[in-house]
Amino acid sequence: xxxxxxxxxxxxxxxxxxxxxxxxxxxxxxxxxxxxxxxxxxxxxxxxxxxxxxxxxxxxxxxxxxxxxxxxxxxxxxxxxxxxxxxxxxxxxxxxxxxxxxxxxxxxxxxxxxxxxxxxxxxxxxxxxxxxxxxxxxxxxxxxxxxxxxxxxxxxxxxxxxxxxxxxxxxxxxxxxxxxxxxxxxxxxxxxxxxxxxxxxxxxxxxxxxxxxxxxxxxxxxxxxxxxxxxxxxxxxxxxx
Numbered sequence: 001x002x003x004x005x006x007x008x009x010x011x012x013x014x015x016x017x018x019x020x021x022x023x024x025x026x027x028x029x030x031x032x033x034x035x036x037x038x039x040x041x042x043x044x045x046x047x048x049x050x051x052x053x054x055x056x057x058x059x060x061x062x063x064x065x066x067x068x069x070x071x072x073x074x075x076x077x078x079x080x081x082x083x084x085x086x087x088x089x090x091x092x093x094x095x096x097x098x099x100x101x102x103x104x105x106x107x108x109x110x111x112x113x114x115x116x117x118x119x120x121x122x123x124x125x126x127x128x129x130x131x132x133x134x135x136x137x138x139x140x141x142x143x144x145x146x147x148x149x150x151x152x153x154x155x156x157x158x159x160x161x162x163x164x165x166x167x168x169x170x171x172x173x174x175x176x177x178x179x180x181x182x183x184x185x186x187x188x189x190x191x192x193x194x195x196x197x198x199x200x201x202x203x204x205x206x207x208x209x210x211x212x213x214x215x216x217x218x219x220x221x222x223x224x225x226x227x228x229x230x231x232x233x234x235x236x237x238x239x240x241x
Contacts, residue, residue, distance in 0.1 A: 081111020
């Protein structure tokens with residue numbers, strides 16, 4: 001039993017270290033001259049994280065979390081997102097003159113939400129089931145999830161915005177972690193996508209970041225809306241049961 005727990009902690013450590021390394025790589029490499037940095041960082045992170053994430057998630061998918069049924073539906077989503085990321089890299093990103101920006105942005109958001117849920121919820125929460133921390137699996141996975149989103153500091157990013165991003169990403173991790181444990185991978189992806197869509201595609205995309213609402217306040221609002229949607233979904237499910 002002790003050996004199994006030690007192996008479980010080793011797996012969590014190596015999985016977490018690999019995720020941190022991938023995020024550092026993505027934020028550290030400069031974009032080529034023909035491409036904007038946001039598109040390049042996101043596409044690179046996805047293309048490296050997706051195949052590794054499927055490997056990390058293998059144990060999680062085989063665990064009786066009971067909530068991994070229909071997880072195979074993630075595969076076509078990843079294929080579509082993979083094609084979109086390659087298209088972004090070849091076309092010059094979101095700022096390309098002939099870019100169908102909104103379509104690419106939505107697919108970008110969906111791909112990012114899917115691969116991060118596979119890695120941080122299925123993979124990491126799955127690995128934590130083999131440790132003595134399994135009762136704190138959502139908290140631990142959310143902390144690592146938040147940490148990975150603060151690594152822009154290492155690439156010269158502003159400290160306060162990076163820490164703020166880590167904070168609301170941690171809160172999002174708690175929300176989708178509960179969604180995953182209660183309903184499975186697909187609700188977790190859906191809530192993650194919904195939050196990112198409101199945050200990035202609407203505010204920074206359609207709004208151009210120029211709406212008369214502070215970005216921090218917008219993020220809090222997005223989280224509250226996502227939490228309300230999750231609550232309504234699961235309240236309805238609880239009433240049925």
